Amino acid sequence: MTDAQPTLAAAQRALDAETYDCILLAGFGGPEGQDDVIPYLRNVTRGRGVPDERLEEVAHHYRHFGGISPINQQNRDLKTALETEIAKRGLELPVYWGNRFWAPYFADVLKELHADGHRKVLVLVTTAFSSYSGCRAYREDLATALDETGLTDDLRLDKVRQYFDHPGFVKPNIDAVRSGLRELQVAGKSENAHVMFATHSIPSVAADGSGPRETRPDGTPVPTDGGDEWYAGGGWYVEQQRAVSALVMDAVADEFPDVPWTLVFQSRSGDPRTPWLEPDINDAINALDDSVSGLVVSPIGFVSDHMEVAWDLDNEALETCEERGLAMVRVPTVGVDPQFVSGLIDLVEERHVVDGGQPRQREALTDIGPWQDVCPADCCLTRSPKATIASAAADGGVGA
Incomplete structure (x- = not known):
């Protein structure tokens, strides 16, 4: 596919709509009490040989909040909002919720929905951007x-597409940044304001390998002879977030x-010798010119105000x-903003008839999508190593 452009390549992989039995809201999961923190982190790093002493170093973020990650309650709230929107549209699709690393686990939820008689499942993942972790x-x-x-x-489990440039995701982020700048304006701090869009840092090699490989983000062909050049170009993870x-x-x-x-990055972890996406948000703040009067920070890479945002x-x-x-x-993430919730069900209606x-017609606000x-x-x-990726994704994953 050396002549393919990114939009065409994605469009060629669109599936025909059909009728599904239910929706699975797929999340990352998080601890809900002090006793859950280390078991949860063991789940995230299972098979990687990370000792509990190292996990306890990470656990202090959760300890600070009573061992409770907000992500599970946020997904409960999102599930309720989705059910309300589905009922309003008369779709009659039950919504189940499962997590990768904490209860309710994927396996348990799959057994539950199967026992309820469902066989064709449409999966909504709580990440907007393309990456291994997301x-x-x-x-x-x-x-x-x-x-x-x-x-x-x-x-049968079918996943809806990544929705980074769907209006339901973009418009709440526009509203949030506008509101943040207005807040600075009221405080007399907007004349020389700066906006930082924060997203999860991941290893550079994972970023370079994100998305399909037939073209780079700029549409130029990727060499087919292997080698490191095959990963060159920065990948879709960064390109999508810059575009949004x-x-x-x-x-x-x-x-x-x-x-x-x-565009800045946060939540780096793992081996310090491994190159990760930069600049870190704190380094970027310190590098701002003294003339900057105020800063708006938009957690564009996340869909809820979970632990890493907090x-x-x-x-x-x-x-x-x-x-x-x-x-x-x-400014806030999209959370349960009505535009975001409606947009997720728009994505469902692209696939479910x-x-x-x-x-429903596929919508996208950038030249990259749908x-x-x-x-x-x-x-x-x-x-x-998956250990590096998993540690980067703790409590929500890339874009969670």
């Missing part, structure tokens, strides 16, 4: 759960023109700004 790892873990439960031949960040800033330019912005942004990044005497406004109905339904075998490959 897409492929979910598919692999669902496949493992099918195998463990013996339901591989009885259940640019969309957001273009949308607010009518009220706040010429505001500079930066700790890395609301604690560490805020402290860095306070040390500089810089006003900071951290009843009584010969027509599927993204693919079917991931090719070489999509989001990584040469990094």
Whole structure:
């Protein structure tokens, strides 16, 4: 496919709509009490040989919040919001919820929905962008759960496409950044404001290998002769987030023109010798010119205000700004914003039809999308150890 362009390549992997039995909301999972923290972290790092002493070093983030990650309650709230939107549209699709690393586990939920008589399942994953941790790892873990439960031949699981540039994801982020800039304006801090879009750092090799390999993000062909050049170009993970960040800033330019912005990274972990995506948000804050009057931080890479948002942004990044005497406004993730919830069900209606109905038209606000339904075998490959990827994804995963 040396002549393929990114949009065409994705469009060629769209599946025909059909009728499904239910929806599975797929999350990462998180501890819900002090006694859960180390068992949860053992689940995340299982098979990697990470000692409990090292896990306890990570656990202090959870200990600070009573051992409770907000992510499970946020997914409960999202499940309820989805059920309300589904009922409003008359779709009659029950919603189940399962996690990769904490209860309710994928395997248990698959057994439950199978016992309820469902056989064709449409999966909504709580990540918007393309990466190993944000897409492929979910598919692999669902496949493992099918195998463990013996339901591989009885259940069909189809995942909806990545939705980074769907209006339901982009528009709430536009509203949030606009609101943040207005807050700085009221405080008299908007004249020389800066916006930082924060997302999860991942190993550079994982970023370079994100997305399908037939073209680089700029549409130029990828060499087919192997070697490190096969991974060159930065990958789709970064390209998608840059594109969405640019969309957001273009949308607010009518009220706040010429505001500079930066894509920054957070939550790095793992071997310090391994190259990860940079700049870290705290380094980026410290590198800002003294003339910057105020900072808006948008956690664009995440769909809920889970632990990494609460700790890395609301604690560490805020402290860095306070040390500089810089006003900071951290705006919310999409969470259960009605536009986001409606957009997720729009994605469902791209794939689910009843009584010969027509599927919903696929929407995308960048030239990259609409993204693919079917991931090719070489999509989001990584040469990094899974231990590194899993540690990067703790409490929500990339984009969770």
